[in-house]
Amino acid sequence: MERDTLKPIIWDDKNSQLILIDQRKLPHKLEYFICNNYEDVAFAIEDMVVRGAPAIGISAAYGMALAEIKGDDIEKAYHRLKNTRPTAVNLFWALDRCMKAYNNNRSILSEAKLIHEEDREACKKIGEIGERVIEDGDTILTHCNAGALATSIYGTALSVIRFAHYRGKNIKVIVDETRPRLQGAKLTSFELKYEGIPVKIITDSTAGFLMKRGMIDKVIVGADRVLRDYTVFNKIGTYSLAVLAKYHNIPFYVASPTSTFDFESSIEDVIIEERDEKEVLYIDGRRIAPEGVKAYNYAFDITPFELITGIITEKGIIYNEKDKRIRT
Ligand SMILES: CSC[C@@H](O)[C@@H](O)C(=O)COP(=O)(O)O
The missing domain is CATH 1.20.120.420 (translation initiation factor eif-2b, domain 1)
Structure with a gap:
């Protein structure tokens, strides 16, 4: 419902x-x-x-x-x-x-x-169109928060999940915690719990282990920018997940409205946000690393289309015809 x-x-x-x-x-x-x-x-x-x-x-x-x-x-x-x-x-x-x-x-x-x-x-259309990639009984892995909180309503990746749930599909969601800002743990799990969709949180480094064990059927993430060749910029960690999904033969979908498409820029034009290293070096205000040690804190990464099964938009799904993973 x-x-x-x-x-x-x-x-x-x-x-x-x-x-x-x-x-x-x-x-x-x-x-x-x-x-x-x-x-x-x-x-x-x-x-x-x-x-x-x-x-x-x-x-x-x-x-x-x-x-x-x-x-x-x-x-x-x-x-x-x-x-x-x-x-x-x-x-x-x-x-x-x-x-x-x-x-x-x-x-x-x-x-x-x-x-x-x-x-x-x-966002509504993304859910209505995208839910067809989800099968009854699927366990879906998502990253960061591509939910209602990242949009105005429904979300992008979470809209797909939400509509599958509305249409009575029995699904489970696994959420990467998404260090360092923890959008997955704090926001995505909150949204899913609010909706009554079964959810479990994992540390970001757990994904490969679960894939190897056959515990993940699909990966669906959002996007912060999609280029003309369908290169996807999204929350840091997305690229690692896409590589893992390819290795384990698990379909990897991106859900994105066309307002996130940028057909003018090339990869080199896009600035990857680098945030304060304190977000990595401190947890709950307490330093976790020795004084003097520095950190990288890139907020986004870049995933090539060759690692993506399809991009779900409000206008339809852009399938990667070269992707051999089983689609539904
Ligand atoms: C529909 S949102 C897709 C992305 O914007 C989302 O996954 C994300 O990476 C957001 O990053 P954030 O740094 O929290 O703004």
């Missing part, structure tokens, strides 16, 4: 405010973060109050709308919001749409609402 998903982004017309679920507080507290101006929105994206490719695009669009409403310098707001995070393309795509609307004397708020509405539709 279908039930309400979490809605991470709410526009309050009466008070001209953007209301975001504060994802930093989950799973312990369901609190809201109110944005009254574009600077609040920029902070929310940088500090990961809101996160996930489509969700940061929609939020940034509302940030532009707030700049319009407050009579702020639109160019300045555009550049401030553009510099919040570098990898997910939806941010730039949404900001450019708002800028274009503004330059054509159209309302930025109407454009932001349209982007929001389109995302709802796309």
